[in-house]
Amino acid sequence: MNEEILRLEGIEKRYNPGRPNEVAVLRGADLTVGRGEVVALVAPSGAGKSTLLHIAGLLDTADRGEVAIAGEALGAASDRRRTILRRQEVGFVYQFHHLLPEFTALENIVLPQLANGTARAAAEERARALLASVGVESRAEHRPAALSGGEQQRVAFCRAMANTPKLLLADEPTGNLDPATSDTVFGALMSLVRETGLCAVIATHNLELASRMDRQVRLDEGRLVPV
Numbered sequence: 001m002n003e004e005i006l007r008l009e010g011i012e013k014r015y016n017p018g019r020p021n022e023v024a025v026l027r028g029a030d031l032t033v034g035r036g037e038v039v040a041l042v043a044p045s046g047a048g049k050s051t052l053l054h055i056a057g058l059l060d061t062a063d064r065g066e067v068a069i070a071g072e073a074l075g076a077a078s079d080r081r082r083t084i085l086r087r088q089e090v091g092f093v094y095q096f097h098h099l100l101p102e103f104t105a106l107e108n109i110v111l112p113q114l115a116n117g118t119a120r121a122a123a124e125e126r127a128r129a130l131l132a133s134v135g136v137e138s139r140a141e142h143r144p145a146a147l148s149g150g151e152q153q154r155v156a157f158c159r160a161m162a163n164t165p166k167l168l169l170a171d172e173p174t175g176n177l178d179p180a181t182s183d184t185v186f187g188a189l190m191s192l193v194r195e196t197g198l199c200a201v202i203a204t205h206n207l208e209l210a211s212r213m214d215r216q217v218r219l220d221e222g223r224l225v226p227v
């Protein structure tokens with residue numbers, strides 16, 4: 001395997017522990033993904049895909065188990081360290097774009113870079129290059145509401161890539177698009193990922209899209225098994 005970018009080991013997660021509505025979602029999930037590798041995460045609705053991605057992306061914590069990003073084990077890391085790593089090394093894409101409605105496409109990609117300490121001119125240059133790489137450079141000055149669903153999602157990919165993360169996590173990134181648009185937009189995402197040599201974990205219900213990734217894993221009773 002290439003350099004290890006993401007390692008999940010023995011991840012356990014319950015919601016509402018000790019209550020009648022307790023649900024043990026993850027029960028010892030293991031996954032290791034290397035640089036340049038794209039893994040499809042497939043599972044029925046409610047199996048825990050979002051929970052797993054949130055833990056992998058340091059948005060949530062596991063009850064047990066270890067998360068390591070780019071070789072750094074985060075079990076004992078401070079909240080501050082987790083926030084820095086999340087901002088610098090992880091990009092997220094969701095089913096719905098979550099772009100800031102009052103800002104243009106360009107600004108939506110510039111802002112995370114400014115928050116990360118990049119100078120404005122460099123941030124704008126990178127944002128324009130990213131938009132061009134997914135074919136929406138002509139939409140740079142539009143606000144999200146003036147973009148089609150497929151364009152919004154491409155801009156969301158660019159935002160996820162804004163700070164040149166090592167790890168991209170995507171939760172049903174084309175789940176809200178019609179099949180033809182989903183296909184084109186997924187193609188744009190894959191080219192962007194391939195060009196940058198990113199490591200990616202992409203949750204999808206779409207088995208055809210899953211088959212276009214390097215390998216597939218399935219969540220089965222809280223554990224990850226190869227497909």
Ligand SMILES: Nc1ncnc2c1ncn2[C@@H]1O[C@H](COP(=O)(O)OP(=O)(O)OP(=O)(O)O)[C@@H](O)[C@H]1O
Nearest residue numbers: 015016023025043044045046047048049050051052
């Ligand atoms: N904050 C929470 N509190 C209680 N239960 C939760 C919480 N978040 C998720 N769950 C439950 O945990 C289980 C896994 O949820 P999760 O969203 O991770 O699944 P998923 O595989 O991503 O589903 P989908 O494909 O429908 O998005 C579900 O049964 C869900 O109801």
